[in-house]
Amino acid sequence: MAPPQPKAAAKPAAAPAGGVKKAKVSRPRNYDLGNGVVRFSKSKMFHKKAKYKFVGKKNPKAEKPKKPTVAVKQIGGEKNGGTRTVLLGRRRSFYPTQDKIRTRPHHKTFRKHARHIRPNLTPGTVCVLLAGRHAGKRVVLLGALPSGLLLVTGPFAFNSCPLRRIPQRYVIGTSTKLDLGAFKLPAHLDDAYFKKNKRSTKRSVKRKQGEDIFATKKEKYVPSEQRKNDQKLVDEAVIKAVGARADKKVLRGYLRAAFGLRSSQYPHRLRF
Template identity: 45%
Template sequence: MEPGMDFHQAFQAIDTDHSGEISVEELEDYCKKMNYKDTFVKKWLNLFDEDESGTITYDEYCNTLGLIPKQEVVEKHKVQQTKQAAGGSASGSAVSTTKTTTKTTTKTSVKGSASTSKQGRSRNEALSGTVLMKLSRARMFQRKAIYRLKKKLARSSGKSATAASASKVQLTEKVIGGEKNGGKRLVPDRRSPRSLPTSVPHRYSPPRPTKCFKDHKRRLRASITPGTVLILLAGRHRGKRVVFLRQLSSGLLLVTGPLKFNGCPLRRIAQSYVIATKTQIDISGVSLPERVNDAYFRRAKQLQAKRAKPSSADPFAKPQSAYQLVDERREDQKAVDSQVMTAIRASPDAKMLASYMRSLFSLRNGQKPHEMVF
């Protein structure tokens, strides 16, 4: 489109024969004249050729752009079409037939090339080698996998295939009134639905039986046995070496330092936070108190002292609510540690084992724990 030219003038500039239709040849000539790309022809056909006839009429051009056709342009096209119809001769008709054939061939080739592109293609096109359409009911049945939904519905209803077929065959004789209705008619008991639901109806399934935490099975690593020396990896005593005594009902490990060696008392710890070493201590003669269990280590609720008004003597005084160790814990700690220390002294390498229990475990640069043997 040349600068300073409106849309009506642009149509007239391309329609050189003023017939009211723009053919493919006229578009190609206009492209050569204005030095446009070859894609200009395809774009115009895809945009303005609504009926895909290969020509762009003045009405199609105005409808696409939302313009009102000018009366003078329409009259000019009518006059030109009348002249062409009246002044045609036999030779002229032959020439026009040849020209029309050439135009039709050109239009068909351009239309075929344009149909290969995504623009201007019908979504519901016929598939090659079959009568089915791309968006037909049968094709959608396959694409949406409604046949699977049909099977699920049959299973959820609890009816077998034979029962379903039998229910379809069952007919009831119904009396129809009127002189011309035949008197009786066989009507199916249950009509089949026209369409299937989009989702499978929810079937209630009772919850699976779950075990309480106390009923879970406790497993212990094969490398951890009573008397094994463990290295703690978490908590305030991490890095210390302790002696494994037994596994509690909650699955936690009961360990002790002993307290005199490294300051670690009777404690519980998860086996995922320990490293099992190959060092073993014979604790077969160690007897543990029966009251040492999971409830034994449960944190006691400390009564919070009520905030008393500060006295005039010491306004910054705070109520003392420090933790106080129970006497029974002291007794149990002494009883267990004395037996464990006796077992350590009874071993042939007592001095080395005692210093080993007192030392802390640590890593230095270049040391890889997964390559070390403990």
């Protein structure tokens, strides 16, 4: 009998004439329309996935066999019952008066949690503030800090909004984006940089002679020279990016104007 011949290697598929064939990317059934609004509601997806077929159905878990804790032994003799129930395991000889302190893992602290920023909130995006003393103003997003807060600026020359941190839930990301180029935030602009000074929050107790003992004055906040220099550095990069656009005049007026809703306008129907 002749030895079996090895099979011929399969020929590689010829490349298409148009170039490299791209992989087909399928879109999910319930996709994002923008600004966190999805195509179908929760109740609509409940019927689309036919989840109503599984409502009320339970899969009971198989019961594990329990280990016996006692055993019945036969005892000889008269008038003693004939059997005794004996423990298989010995009882504890010591019972503490206090509960033991459980050690819990501390490596999952808040500062080490993974931060998830919305995909439309990228550096250079023009956003609308929804809360705070600058609510309604349009600002430029500079980046996300390690705490998950967004760092934004007006710039200050346009709408008097300085460098501020704000949670992403109080921000609407618009489709307007600025190209900041190779600009990078200074390394010292972190969460510790924006911590409030305790002296500026306390009320001064110094009084002049003859003043009322109950009269108290609150110290006025004055930005430091470092804060002013950082504000100028960041604003120069943003203003330069605005001036490089063809619609710079319209964009300057857009950043200076405040956002608001008129009669019969609803935010979920608007396209930002």
